[in-house]
Amino acid sequence: MTTAGAYSQVDVTTILGNRLTIQGHTLTTAVAAATVAAAVLAAKAVDVIAVGDIHGFLRFPFADPETLEGALSPQELKLAKVWLTNGGADAVLALIVEEVKGY
């Protein structure tokens, strides 16, 4: 070869939930070398783009966003509860409410 260079190739090889596993190699050529040397990727700048659903978050609107009709009234809320069915341990959970507070 007449050109020396280092070329890194990376891929997202595994996806589990919101977790991406990135693997890569850097291929190095040397002047007049007949072969290409490969080494695992080490500390390189990498652009990543991912497309999917929002991780771990659901929102249940009850009110019309413009008129606010349909909001759960304090009368309805007297008996209202949230049930979450567990299927696996160790997730961080939160219940979040959007309310209208009068002046």
Add this chain to the structure above:
Amino acid sequence: MVKLQQTILLNREAQSSNTAMFRKDLPMAGAYSGLDVGIRITNGATSARDMDVLDIIKRVSLVMNGTDYRVHIKGQDLFRHYWMKHGRPMPYTWNETGGAVQEVWFRLAFGRFLGDTQLGLDLSRFNNAQVQIDYDCTVWGAVAATTFATGTFAVTLIAHEFPPNQRPAFRSMITLREFWNGTSAASGDYVQVLPSSDPVLAVSVSCLEDGVAEATDITDIKIGEDTNKGKYIDGKWYNYQQIQNADLDVREELFNLYASDAVTRDIHLANIKQANAKCKVVTTAVA
């Protein structure tokens, strides 16, 4: 429609402490339609790998008169909530390169939309209104060249405000607060009573565990009265996720990572349809 003005209350004010409760009193008078909160932090000289700035932000709160929490929510949840409600995320920059700045923005909305004259935050109704940000830059260890540079957690606050001579008489404001948190179990149900003092517009459920498939930790959700007739919501996490994410305008994230072979990164998306990585640097030398 009244033209709102953007009032800069704080501009990239660096905090000397790496772990603290940031507090900023809002003015005694003002009619806010929304409040934008910007957070920046600078990476250490080498890099800050696998460190999501959202994990630093334990809670963002708006507290009235010392004890009345009108906003109170974790950084991870606040980012996701805006994205889910509006279909697109607020700006978020994840750059792992040494010395780079990571940044995220939040918007606290007190009305139905920016410029709402009926719902909003009237500061004159309170003796004190305070923004609080509970943060911990040492969540992955002490500040260092491979974490964050010390004293670089910086806060920006920008109010979307009605002009002083055109302040509307708000009748109420929209709030956003976490009313329960916990850790999922292997089985069984959690049953929580909904707050009942004020009308409820929406309920959100956050279930975060990195590296675990969606709908694993919480499988089913019900919201409603404790009778068979009165369930407003009753179904599977995976079905609701498909329905809700169908309305999103933006379903992608971009990152500038600093990666080695066989590393993992935990992002804010799941059920990932596509993920690509590309190395930014090629070095060549002609002999």
